Amino acid sequence: MKDSVEDAVKERAEGKPLGKRERTKINNREAILQAARGVFADLGYGATTVRDIIRRTGLASGTFYNYFRSKEEVFEALMDEGMRRIRPRLRAERIRSRTFEDFIRNALHAYFEYLASDRETFEVMRRNPNTVRVRMETAEMIAGFEEIREYMEEDIRNGTLPPVDSEYLMASVVGLAMEMGDRMIARDNVDPAAAAEFATALVLGGFHNLPVAGTAPAASGANDRKDDGK
Amino acid sequence: MKDSVEDAVKERAEGKPLGKRERTKINNREAILQAARGVFADLGYGATTVRDIIRRTGLASGTFYNYFRSKEEVFEALMDEGMRRIRPRLRAERIRSRTFEDFIRNALHAYFEYLASDRETFEVMRRNPNTVRVRMETAEMIAGFEEIREYMEEDIRNGTLPPVDSEYLMASVVGLAMEMGDRMIARDNVDPAAAAEFATALVLGGFHNLPVAGTAPAASGANDRKDDGK
DNA sequence: AGACAAAAGTGAATCAACGTCAACTTTGAG
């Protein structure tokens, strides 16, 4: 809520003359997200209340609703944020990878590295007093997964990947990576490289033997995102 | 709430003289679970309230709390129920499977078959007006996963599986199966055999190449990946 | 600088759902 030095710096750096109003808006939003991260981690998604979150920010309860409509929406924003950080990395790996194998290897490395570096954020999803693991399928997430599937489709077209069921393959890799990621994060010493090696070996060892799909669901309008009115 | 004919039948068959009291207790519990299944499917986990559930049963609100302490606990019971149905099948497959490969193949088949048959229950976990997917890590679930890991450990001991990181391997298979299962269920025509083939090929193709525990490929520079030219 | 309108923040008030409990009903044992 206080204009920070960084704001001024950032502002200058970006050449954007942000007004104070916009700056506090950004700051408040960030403060809420940050607080939410902490509360979710402490109490678990189910147990946290909107008030727990705003209490940590020092803002008034009403202010919360200027930024988010519910705790669900905050959570969604957190997930989106994570996905938005990962996607460009995956895209970069995609670009520098010439074959499907390269891509899988590089992408898995990137994913586990990222996870290890942003541990805090992702612990949100599992942590707690007790047991409810929550995953949110945000637009950003769906798009991210879909992008991966697209890459696979491309590789099928250009021949580095046999014509397998790309939805299943994407789901396999994603499911495997996420579940392994959870375990990795829970370990005492997190070793993303080892996790990546493991996952890579499993996926790459097997993909040649996959049943070839005459059956692949033909991604009707693959890319068109449904506008989720929200 | 009404003593059904089946009750009498079951009672006789089992030789258990259930009193009316016990019968209604069972019936009420079942009614609540059944109602919950429906409500969760209709509204999604997040949006449903305890009262939505009991309303469907015709019982009074207070009665709910004689059976469960919260909606979380009902959900947990539903998950447990699913897991309790699957576990014996997996155990059976385990017994009749002589090698790791057999086990994986048979277990995956069993899992996808089951999922297809009990579609309704598992849609609970994903379904809704909107986007929050909830997974619950119940004791039963953890135990089920752990059991799978045990099997893998055994196979390592008896040599049909190299000494890989069994937690990661279990997590991989579980994550892959669950994520694929979600997709399978969402498809228009559910084909568990195809899904099982796919998953089996992927897992079995790759497990020989997995890094052996303790011997994890010594990523000299964990970060730099082999990137042949480019 | 001063005045004003728009934007954003505030917290008391309202509302919805939770979970409890005293009173009531049903069951089963004697």
Next chain:
DNA sequence: CTCAAAGTTGACGTTGATTCACTTTTGTCT
């Protein structure tokens, strides 16, 4: 038939969600 125990009921006090009239802050125009 009687009675205590088990179980059900729904009204009630709580807690947290959400709204909104009011205040404060900011940016703009003179």
